[in-house]
Amino acid sequence: MDSAQSAKPPIDIAVGILVDARHRLLIAQRRPGTPGAGFWEFPGGKREGDEPMADCLARELAEEIGVRDCQGETIIRFAHAKGERPVRLHVSRIDAWQGEPEGLEGQELTWVSREELRDYTLLPATDVILNALDLPDRYAITPARSAAEPDAWQAQFDVLLGSGITLLRLRDQGIDDAAYQALASEVIPAAHAQGVRVLVDRSFELCRAVGADGLHWSVARLLQKGRPNLGPGQLLAVSAHTDRDLAMAADRGADFAVLSPVAATATHPGAVPLGWDGWAAARGDHALPVYALGGLGSDDLDVAARHNAQGVAAIRGFWPASRV
Ligand SMILES: Nc1nc2c([nH]c(=O)n2[C@@H]2O[C@H](COP(=O)(O)OP(=O)(O)OP(=O)(O)O)[C@@H](O)[C@H]2O)c(=O)[nH]1
Known part of the structure; x- marks a missing residue:
C-alpha cells in the first residue's frame, strides 16, 4: 500500500455474523x-x-x-x-432475524461450524473478528498466591472456577519460574475440569510444559521474542498501556490485549488512570479485541462495551471474597 492510499480515511463497513441455533455461522463468497x-x-x-451503522x-x-429485523450486538x-x-x-x-437467508446478489452462501470455517479462505483480518466472537466478556487475573494464605487462596480460586469465568491469567510475580511452573501444573487441570482456559505469563516452553491455553506477555517481551508458535486455539494476550502498545501488539499478531488502568487500583498504585475517555482514545480502532482493566468489575461490562472493549479484565473485581 502506498502512502497516498494509507492516508485516505477508512471506509466504514457494517458486518453481520448470523449465528443459528446450531452455533453455525453464515458466510458468503x-x-x-x-x-x-x-x-x-x-x-x-x-x-x-452518514447513515447510522445500525x-x-x-x-x-x-x-x-x-x-430483516436482525437482533444482535456489536462485538468489535x-x-x-x-x-x-x-x-x-x-x-x-446476530442471533435472531426474520426471513431465510439467500444470496440475492448471486453470491454463494453457506452455514459452517467454527471447525468447518478452517476449510474456507476468508478475507484477511477475519481472525480478528473470530477472536472477538469467541473471547468471553470477562478475563480474570489471579492475585498472587505467594502473597496470600495458600489455603484461603485455593478456596477462593475454586469459587472463581465455578463462577462462570471461562478465561484467566495465572499471575504471581512473587515467585520464580520453577515455583510458578509447580503452581500452574496444580491449577491448570482443575481449571480445565471446569471448562476454564488458563494463560501463563512466563516462557513459551513453560506454557507447553504445563499444558496452558496460551501466553500473556508484556509488549516488550513480544517485541523481543516475536509471536511464539502456539497451537490451534491457543491464545497470545498482551498487556498494553498506550495506543502505541496496542499498535505493536496488533502488528505482532497478539490475539487480544488488556489496556490499563481505567481507574486507580491497589495493585498498581503509581499508575496514572486513563479514565474511560482516555481509555477509548488509546483503544481506538486497533485490530484486536481489547479488555479494559483497572479498578473494574462485572458492573462495568456495559460501559466497557460502549467504549469498544471486548469486556473487563480484573484481579479484585472477579476474585471471590475470602471466607476465612
Ligand atoms: N462484508 C464484509 N466486508 C469485509 C469483511 N472483512 C473485510 O475486510 N471487508 C472489507 O470491507 C469492504 C466491504 O465492501 P463491499 O464491496 O462488500 O461493500 P458493498 O456491499 O457496499 O459493495 P458495493 O460497493 O458493491 O455496493 C471490502 O473492501 C472488504 O474487503 C467481512 O468480513 N465482511
Missing part, C-alpha cells in the same frame, strides 16, 4: 469482479453517507441476503488496510 473475489466473508457492506447493517443484510470495531484500501469494520453478532 465474494463475487467475481469485486475486490477480494473468491474469498469468503461475513455479509455486510459500505455505509452510505441502519447500514440492516440495509446491507436486507439487500444482500434478504433478512476495528480498522485495517489489508485489502485495496483502508476499512473500518463495525462487526455485530
Whole structure:
C-alpha cells in the first residue's frame, strides 16, 4: 500500500455474523469482479453517507441476503488496510432475524461450524473478528498466591472456577519460574475440569510444559521474542498501556490485549488512570479485541462495551471474597 492510499480515511463497513441455533455461522463468497473475489466473508457492506451503522447493517443484510429485523450486538470495531484500501469494520453478532437467508446478489452462501470455517479462505483480518466472537466478556487475573494464605487462596480460586469465568491469567510475580511452573501444573487441570482456559505469563516452553491455553506477555517481551508458535486455539494476550502498545501488539499478531488502568487500583498504585475517555482514545480502532482493566468489575461490562472493549479484565473485581 502506498502512502497516498494509507492516508485516505477508512471506509466504514457494517458486518453481520448470523449465528443459528446450531452455533453455525453464515458466510458468503465474494463475487467475481469485486475486490477480494473468491474469498469468503461475513455479509455486510459500505455505509452510505452518514447513515447510522445500525441502519447500514440492516440495509446491507436486507439487500444482500434478504433478512430483516436482525437482533444482535456489536462485538468489535476495528480498522485495517489489508485489502485495496483502508476499512473500518463495525462487526455485530446476530442471533435472531426474520426471513431465510439467500444470496440475492448471486453470491454463494453457506452455514459452517467454527471447525468447518478452517476449510474456507476468508478475507484477511477475519481472525480478528473470530477472536472477538469467541473471547468471553470477562478475563480474570489471579492475585498472587505467594502473597496470600495458600489455603484461603485455593478456596477462593475454586469459587472463581465455578463462577462462570471461562478465561484467566495465572499471575504471581512473587515467585520464580520453577515455583510458578509447580503452581500452574496444580491449577491448570482443575481449571480445565471446569471448562476454564488458563494463560501463563512466563516462557513459551513453560506454557507447553504445563499444558496452558496460551501466553500473556508484556509488549516488550513480544517485541523481543516475536509471536511464539502456539497451537490451534491457543491464545497470545498482551498487556498494553498506550495506543502505541496496542499498535505493536496488533502488528505482532497478539490475539487480544488488556489496556490499563481505567481507574486507580491497589495493585498498581503509581499508575496514572486513563479514565474511560482516555481509555477509548488509546483503544481506538486497533485490530484486536481489547479488555479494559483497572479498578473494574462485572458492573462495568456495559460501559466497557460502549467504549469498544471486548469486556473487563480484573484481579479484585472477579476474585471471590475470602471466607476465612
Ligand atoms: N462484508 C464484509 N466486508 C469485509 C469483511 N472483512 C473485510 O475486510 N471487508 C472489507 O470491507 C469492504 C466491504 O465492501 P463491499 O464491496 O462488500 O461493500 P458493498 O456491499 O457496499 O459493495 P458495493 O460497493 O458493491 O455496493 C471490502 O473492501 C472488504 O474487503 C467481512 O468480513 N465482511
